[in-house]
Amino acid sequence: MSEAELNNQEETIPFYPDHVKTEFYVVIGTTVVVMIVGLIGLFMPVGLGEPADPMNTPAHAKPEWYFLFLYQLLKYIPKSAGAVGPVLAMILITIWPFIDRKPDKSRRAYRSRFIIAGVIIIIVIALTIWGEVG
């Protein structure tokens, strides 16, 4: 978007100080949260488990929560499909803007994308909780 284009279609604010100030408030808010987390950490540290022992496999080994849905998926569907699927999905996500090119600003398009994203996220969250509990 060029500047001339911007000026005649929308009201604008200068990057500095107006926009920078908003970002500054966001930074301050995040810092406060981070400080509170740190204060909690003074009294309740993250802690450590037993030292690693390659000879001793614990009963319930789980990956980090952001890989848990993949791990859970792999348990119940054929291994190769379960591993190829995410790779293909990742490639699809990466090239998505080259597939969905139509400029569409309608409320309907927003709603359909919202539903797609919501369904995917709910499936992933459900798999994660299942993996965490099961």
Next chain:
Amino acid sequence: MKKYYRWRRGIITSILVSVVLLVVITSMAHANSATRAQRESDTPVAPYDWTSINALIAETDDPASSITPPPATDPCLHCHIQGENKGLWTPLTRWALFGSLGLVFVLGVYRSATVWKTRKPWKPFTQRSVEWVDERYEISEPMTKILKKPVPKYATRWFYCLGGITAFLFVVQGVTGIMLAFYYKPTPEAAFASIQFIESQVRFGSAIRMVHHWAANGMIVMCIAHMLRVFIMGAYKPPRELNWVSGVVLLLVTLGFGLTGYLLPWDQTAYWATTVATEIAGALPVVGDLALVFLRMGWNITAVTLGRFYALHILILPILTLVLMLGHFLMIRRQGVAKPL
């Protein structure tokens, strides 16, 4: 002009509040340290006999002993003997407080004298330094152009903050990560003990590790939230395709940070979580074994894996992230943020 003063008042208030907070926090840490137990126990710890070190030196045969003799006049002998030694923070706070007051006083005298001598209004130091730099490098004009660039008003809507929070959490991760790297040792023998040392001995070590741990999780959550926002708003559409691609790569790099960082504490949870996480890559049909060996640097997670993960975590991935983030931001700068409905 009035606005400027309001800003200044806010800044002064926040400085005062943070000084008070610093004093409170440090005294809290002090109160929880081992000296408290000593102070409150029924049998007070006998004050250390400061003069005994002289006897120790006298006993050594070698005159050029490695023990340096104590200063002839201890700057504060009674502090050690009577247990008045308050550690680092009390003198530091005193120096900062009275030193800055002294500087303010000296500056005031200088300012009054200059105004009286030159009969001209006082020019603030900030303005002087700006003029000094601008005289030499002439950056004020391009800087003004950069800073005054008009931004659409909708760019301050709340849902545009998610990417900014992710970027700021990356900065938090950088700062706390550097702090942890001062104490962490990336070998199977020492890693666990060094984390224990950070948690129990280093001042504020457990707080720093807590922040690093939770900001890492928060960064992944914020990444995904930002991605969903961009997807739902259709902000990836032309002309912003490459911004989306670089964002996906940034998400993958963030997950890489998570994978490599989770192994570093070298406890049972970390070891086996990394084992099963890398097994996911091992399930790929043709290249599975190759991917597994590539990720683990062998069939199992060993000292080599730990070293490689550490190097990836603190060198390769941060550099990659910085480069990608620079591109990401420059593209936003050039194209502007996508318009909401």
